[in-house]
Amino acid sequence: MQDLIIDIIAAGGYLGMFALMVLENLFPPIPSEVIMGLGGVLVARGELDFWPLLVVGTLGTTLGNYAWYWIGDRWSYRRLEPFVNRHGRWLTLCFSDVENAARFFQSHGQWVVFAMRFSPLLRTLISLPAGLSHMSAWRFLLFTTAGAAVWNALLIEGGRWLAPYLERYERIANGSMGGLIAAIGVFYLYRVATWKPRKDL
Numbered sequence: 001m002q003d004l005i006i007d008i009i010a011a012g013g014y015l016g017m018f019a020l021m022v023l024e025n026l027f028p029p030i031p032s033e034v035i036m037g038l039g040g041v042l043v044a045r046g047e048l049d050f051w052p053l054l055v056v057g058t059l060g061t062t063l064g065n066y067a068w069y070w071i072g073d074r075w076s077y078r079r080l081e082p083f084v085n086r087h088g089r090w091l092t093l094c095f096s097d098v099e100n101a102a103r104f105f106q107s108h109g110q111w112v113v114f115a116m117r118f119s120p121l122l123r124t125l126i127s128l129p130a131g132l133s134h135m136s137a138w139r140f141l142l143f144t145t146a147g148a149a150v151w152n153a154l155l156i157e158g159g160r161w162l163a164p165y166l167e168r169y170e171r172i173a174n175g176s177m178g179g180l181i182a183a184i185g186v187f188y189l190y191r192v193a194t195w196k197p198r199k200d201l
Contacts, residue, residue, distance in 0.1 A: 009038050010047050017048075018056040025064025025124050032061070033120075036152050040159020041166060050160075054152055061117075061148035062141060065127045069140050072131020080132070089195045093125070102129035110135055110143065117147030 009016060020035045036057050042048040071080070084095045105112055105126060113135070116126040130140050 006038055006041060009035070010042055014048070014052055014056045017053060018060040021057050021060025022064040025061055025127075026067060031120070032057075032152070033155060036155035037159035037162070040156040040161075041163045042159075043156060044160040044163030050156060053156060054149065057152045057156075058145060058149045061152065062145045065124060065144050065148075066141065068124060068127035069131040069135075069137070069144075072128040073134060073137070074131075077132060080128075089192055094195075097125065098128055098132075101125045102132055105129035105133060110139060113140060113143040114147040117144070117151045123147075 009020070012019070017035065017039055021032060024032045024035060036053075039048060039053050039057065043050050043053060075083070080098065081095045084093060084098060088094050101122065104122075106129070108115075110130070113126060113130050116122045127140075127144070
């Protein structure tokens, strides 16, 4: 399982890694930890190079986050709420989550855009309140790019460090990788199936 996934990622090359990182930030169930971690494994195997991988991964992260920032910046709360209420099931997100993120953003200042790049739950969601608060685009891009670069570098290095252990304990690694992917899929489907707007609870 693990080798199949790595081979698929390797076949896509840098462009594939860029596309996966854009999607990861548009569609949260795809975790960057897996994508960039496996990229680090490919770096250890000599199939990808560290710096180009870091650049395309960071650009993909920034572009995906900018899409949410753009929506927040161009749409008002009034226009955004019907969209989130309509599509929230597939995003596993309700409008109260957006409002909570906006309050968090306003309480902690613009540096939270950088800091939240290290949070699995808030790193994408924080882009919406940044846009809704009309944070300047250049500042948003600067903080997002900086935070994404640090986080992606850590993930690549983590994958590179784990690469020898994946080969040494191939059977365990295959089972763990398959289990992780299955768990992510099951958790997402569970969230979709049981999701309700909080106002309806």
